[in-house]
Amino acid sequence: MLFNKIYFFLLIITINGIHLYKEEIIRAHHTYDKYQFNILHHLSGIAPYFESNTDELNPDPPEGCKVDKTAYLIRHGSVYVDDYDYDYIINPFLKRLNKAVKYVDFSKLPKLSFLNKWTSPITNPKQQIERLTKSGIFEALELGMKLSYRYEKLLPKANQTSFNIWTSSSKRTKQSALAIIQGLFSGRKLNGKVIDIPEDKKRGANTLTPTKSCQKYNASKGSQEANIWLQHYSKSILKKFNSKIFNWNFIPNDILAMQQLCGYETVIRGYSPFCSLFTTEEWMSFEYYFDIKYYHEIFYGNYLSPYLGMPWVKATTDLLSNDILNNQNMYLTVTHREMLPVILAALGLYNESEYSNEKVFPLDEINHERIWRASKVIPFLGRVALERLNCSSSHSNELFIRILVNSSVKPIPGCTQGPGESCHLNQFINYINKRYHSYKDFTEVCQIKKTNHSIDHLTFYNKKH
Template sequence: MTRSKQGQLSTAKNLDLNNITENETSALQNKIYTPKSTAGKDFKKDGTCYAIDLYPPYTITAGPTYTAYKFNILQHLTALSPYFETNTNGLSPDPSPGCTVVKAAYLVRHASIYANDYDYENTLYPFLQRLKNASSSKHVNFSCALDLAFLATWTSPITDSKEEMEKLTKSGGLEAFNFSTQLAYRYPHLLPMKKKNESSFKVWASEANRTKQSANALFAGLYGGIQEDMIGQVMVIAEGEEQGANTLTPHESCPRFSDTAGSKEAGIWLKYYTDPIIARFAAMGTRFNFSANDVLAMQELCGYETVIRGSSPFCPIFTPEEWLSFEYYFDIKYHYQLGYERLSVS
């Protein structure tokens, strides 16, 4: 990536914004932009931009451990990451030579959804409303903010929250279908055979929409989507405290579970790691007063928008270190909500 004398950017190569190296990230953070037609004009008078460095150094970062390592944003979104397989150094799921798998049990999480109720109500919706109000204000101007310029015309990927909330995206259905197709090739001898009429074969699911839809897509994938070949059924299990030992949604039968547990502790880290980000965004001159919750919403939208639209302009505006901080935010939250720290709460 290079700069012309007029301060404009010219891209030396196309960047995969979901897989960027440390050097490429550094280049993105130190670019300068001034449209030719407005060079030297006053921003305050006509809304155009000066040629200024929008990214002054604010932290010292270490280089990658291995020169071949490439940071993949979509692998650091915690529960919001689309499905991916971890690096197992070539380990095979096949049994040892001379052995045969006679039984297999998989506990599978639901596939990618539009958004969950908690994230939407507490994080996404407040930011989307603030952004909507700002778009109608003459005071806020994103058009010259470089990495944030897309916010001037960006629209939410969630267009009908009542209809879409907690439901699978198209890519989510494909995830579940593809995963079960792999299982069908891996364990063909375990699938029921039509000639034996093995109708006892079942896929169990909790009653949430996202889980039922995932189970149906998974069930279809086992048979390549061929309806007449499908044997068995999807069994939906009711959720609730009265169910006792609920193995599909165990938190429903745990009286000590709380959705808000860990929010206070994670909030301390959220303020710490978002302060430099807010300062960087403020230096862009948008006059939008970003909050810590706004930053969290933007990072969550990277994941949600990607599985809805296929990509998101929110993903490349944060550094790898900021994505790791986002990931650690949820580590803290879940440690106090579902992890060992919860055991110490009376």
């Protein structure tokens, strides 16, 4: 009954074209009426899901090809707030604001006048921190429905009674997985099973949360560089705000908190007055802050990243290349934001290694030519997909691999000779094997005490459940 209500609600949204979020668009003068800046597309890891196909490659299967096997790594849906963001950035601002509204008149600067009566969307932190929002559940359900249309022939037959979806053990990832299953089968009776992979340090490489099992990983890496940039870009904003407001001084972390609240409040309430406070350049500076942070923490700026992502990449390559190993044609896995960048690093995508870190991310100006933009990779429900294409020719059928990041085709470096710039399966296997040879030593680089022979591998996909 609950599913029918959710499904009906989603159907009504789709039919009537109702959006869950208010559009937050900055437009130029009418002489440049083509210019549009969507703030919600520049919020890094707290952006509602969106698609950005800047390369304009067609995500549909190329002519003469069909997808006969696929594997998805999916980030969970939108949450009320992340624990670190709330504890160290947002809550300190809220505490200061709650005291200030008693004696500060924010209407002296009209843009800030709403602060006199504004209330936080995070009303019960103990229950809401890291919990899915309503929109997060609906969007995960919608994702399942979209996948059911794209991969209709890969779904289990009517006489098959089970379908596994893998997830890390957090409540938000499991709830997202359950909603995806409901959308995937659209009310059809099927024993969809969520396989819970514990998020503990003893898992080694056999995990969906390698940042927790790798002892060398440090979540604060990149914070120093990002905070240098925050001090730089917030100066002009602080001068603008503090020149009009008396008995109160905004500080750099307040600016970061208000920009984060734009994202979190939007996925909770559908709209946030904080979004209209800042200019295009100020939003790009906010986005750049997290690009710096994540580049150094979980991407090429951290030498650990390809090692952390390689176990999943190698296991998934084996699934796509060997039909004997498995009995599903669609592998869906739901986990956290950190997993997507380390997978992309293991795959060698978005690689800016020909530049020094300082040149890629200078801390006194934005590098507008950079390749890495976290907003386009890790929004809520962001995903990396590997599709196996079965393509027919006049002589035979051949298999190819294609990678999609949030439905945008990302060609594999040096292997784009296949249909739709895909990579021949054998060449892809060779490509991954070479990278695996370079990044296979998870145990050694993470300084884990080796207790069994399989700790460097991810094995749970092949385990019978």
